[in-house]
Amino acid sequence: MINLQSPFVQGSSSVSTIMLLVLLTLLPGLFLYIHFFGLGILLNVLIATITAIFAEFIILKIRKLPAKIFLTDYTAVVTAWLLALSIPSIAPWWITVLGTLFAIVVAKHFYGGIGSNLFNPAMIGYAILLISFPAVMTKWQNPSHINDMGLSLSIFLGGIDNYDAIASATPLDYLKTELLQGKNVSQIMNEPIAKLTQMQWVSFGFFIGGIILLLTKVITWHLPLTYLVTLFVIASIFHLIDPNQFAPFQFHLLNGGTMLAAFFIITDPVSGPTTPNGKIFFAILIATLVYVIRVFGGYPEGIAFAVIFANICVPLIDKLSQPKVFGHE
Numbered sequence: 001m002i003n004l005q006s007p008f009v010q011g012s013s014s015v016s017t018i019m020l021l022v023l024l025t026l027l028p029g030l031f032l033y034i035h036f037f038g039l040g041i042l043l044n045v046l047i048a049t050i051t052a053i054f055a056e057f058i059i060l061k062i063r064k065l066p067a068k069i070f071l072t073d074y075t076a077v078v079t080a081w082l083l084a085l086s087i088p089s090i091a092p093w094w095i096t097v098l099g100t101l102f103a104i105v106v107a108k109h110f111y112g113g114i115g116s117n118l119f120n121p122a123m124i125g126y127a128i129l130l131i132s133f134p135a136v137m138t139k140w141q142n143p144s145h146i147n148d149m150g151l152s153l154s155i156f157l158g159g160i161d162n163y164d165a166i167a168s169a170t171p172l173d174y175l176k177t178e179l180l181q182g183k184n185v186s187q188i189m190n191e192p193i194a195k196l197t198q199m200q201w202v203s204f205g206f207f208i209g210g211i212i213l214l215l216t217k218v219i220t221w222h223l224p225l226t227y228l229v230t231l232f233v234i235a236s237i238f239h240l241i242d243p244n245q246f247a248p249f250q251f252h253l254l255n256g257g258t259m260l261a262a263f264f265i266i267t268d269p270v271s272g273p274t275t276p277n278g279k280i281f282f283a284i285l286i287a288t289l290v291y292v293i294r295v296f297g298g299y300p301e302g303i304a305f306a307v308i309f310a311n312i313c314v315p316l317i318d319k320l321s322q323p324k325v326f327g328h329e
Contacts, residue, residue, distance in 0.1 A: 019074035025209030032205040036198040040089030044096050051100040052080035059109045075114050082122035088140045099125040119311045120271045123304040171255040173300035184244035200254040210263025222279035224262040230287035261303045271311045278321035286310045
């Protein structure tokens with residue numbers, strides 16, 4: 001048999017294969033999330049997936065595009081999972097549905113569908129929810145209720161009455177609140193908050209998944225490494241300036257959505273830069289904005305807003321980072 005493929009051209013993976021690998025590498029973080037914070041997050045993932053597939057199917061029919069081809073590329077499912085993993089596990093079902101619908105219908109298909117969206121769809125959906133429903137989006141499940149399946153279903157259906165008893169702030173939100181109460185970082189870090197350790201385990205799960213993506217060359221090192229190093233440097237500088245007011249670098253690296261963002265969110269190939277240097281600038285910009293919003297802004301987490309702002313800057317970043325054409329000045 002004659003091999004018509006040039007020996008210098010490597011076969012590329014299909015979109016569906018890459019997206020399936022992304023979903024598989026999200027599983028370590030998802031399993032740890034369920035283990036520490038209960039089944040609520042699994043319900044979020046399921047309802048987001050169903051909503052995304054349904055919305056994608058309807059829009060494809062309206063646009064008269066072949067539904068099977070686009071549904072089996074799994075891009076809608078990846079968007080659904082990333083959004084669901086960003087939403088509090090005690091959020092009622094309609095929060096997940098609204099966010100997923102906005103991500104798929106508006107952020108993805110209003111811009112032309114796969115390959116044409118200017119912004120990261122999952123982060124657009126999350127940002128809309130955070131702005132519209134801040135009270136719901138900033139409360140997370142208390143680990144003491146993780147084994148109560150009836151409670152998880154009641155929360156999911158939006159019928160829980162004793163909401164405050166099962167809700168708590170994230171470590172980032174807790175730190176910011178306690179600092180405003182006059183405590184210093186050392187006092188807060190020494191408090192026995194079990195949730196800090198649990199969130200760090202979840203981050204470790206996403207880190208493991210991200211390393212697999214790097215080893216399989218689904219993503220390159222430019223975005224995740226630059227993002228994490230930049231956040232490390234900025235957090236370290238501020239902590240050295242005033243250790244009583246600014247948390248050490250490990251707090252910012254291991255809490256919130258840092259690892260999920262580094263390997264799964266900012267690495268979106270459609271809404272990010274195309275050049276290696278552009279990816280580095282992009283990651284530095286996002287990490288800087290994330291830290292500024294976390295520490296000085298009104299929201300405890302700044303990943304969604306940082307990513308969206310950086311998406312706006314992508315055309316400029318690509319223009320400034322394009323290598324010179326051979327033979328031209």
